Amino acid sequence: MKTQINENVLELFVGDITEQTTEAIVNAANGSLLGGGGVDGAIHQAAGRGLMDECKKIRTEKLNGEELATGEAVLTKGYDLPAQYVIHTVGPVWKGNSEGEAEKLASCYRNALRIAAGNEIKSISFPSISTGVYRFPIEEAAVIALRTVVGFLKKQPFGYVAFTLFSDRDYRLYEAALNRIMQEEGR
Numbered sequence: 080m081k082t083q084i085n086e087n088v089l090e091l092f093v094g095d096i097t098e099q100t101t102e103a104i105v106n107a108a109n110g111s112l113l114g115g116g117g118v119d120g121a122i123h124q125a126a127g128r129g130l131m132d133e134c135k136k137i138r139t140e141k142l143n144g145e146e147l148a149t150g151e152a153v154l155t156k157g158y159d160l161p162a163q164y165v166i167h168t169v170g171p172v173w174k175g176n177s178e179g180e181a182e183k184l185a186s187c188y189r190n191a192l193r194i195a196a197g198n199e200i201k202s203i204s205f206p207s208i209s210t211g212v213y214r215f216p217i218e219e220a221a222v223i224a225l226r227t228v229v230g231f232l233k234k235q236p237f238g239y240v241a242f243t244l245f246s247d248r249d250y251r252l253y254e255a256a257l258n259r260i261m262q263e264e265g266r
């Protein structure tokens with residue numbers, strides 16, 4: 080599914096985020112920035128050793144040894160990936176929204192887009208952040224992700240935003256959420 084929002088294009092499809100040729104891809108990272116399972120592990124494996132070295136440097140020099148906070152984002156090179164950059168963001172672990180997980184998830188998307196725009200990146204691919212091992216309900220996550228991205232694209236020129244989804248089921252849920260959001264806005 081592809082739609083235009085102002086001069087921007089928003090597209091949903093099923094694919095492998097490590098194969099995307101957008102200028103940047105977004106990593107659903109853990110706070111350590113040192114890889115893990117799911118999207119995080121796949122991106123680290125595909126990017127090669129340079130990504131791990133740069134992430135260690137960020138932990139030491141920018142984060143003073145601390146983990147990246149939930150909802151925050153940092154930029155690295157893409158190394159062996161087709162994408163030139165990786166924007167790492169830490170999604171919330173779902174606890175029934177008792178700890179503001181919905182707002183933290185929206186912050187992941189906002190901060191990734193802010194970093195992209197600030198670095199003159201014009202195309203970006205997102206995974207479905209926090210809907211794997213962090214157990215955020217995908218129906219709710221899709222609405223939060225798409226509302227945040229659509230809101231951003233309505234306010235400023237950016238270029239191209241893709242959601243690279245893991246399965247046909249994920250795609251159908253994102254498609255339904257996007258259709259609902261567009262209907263609410265009278266599009």
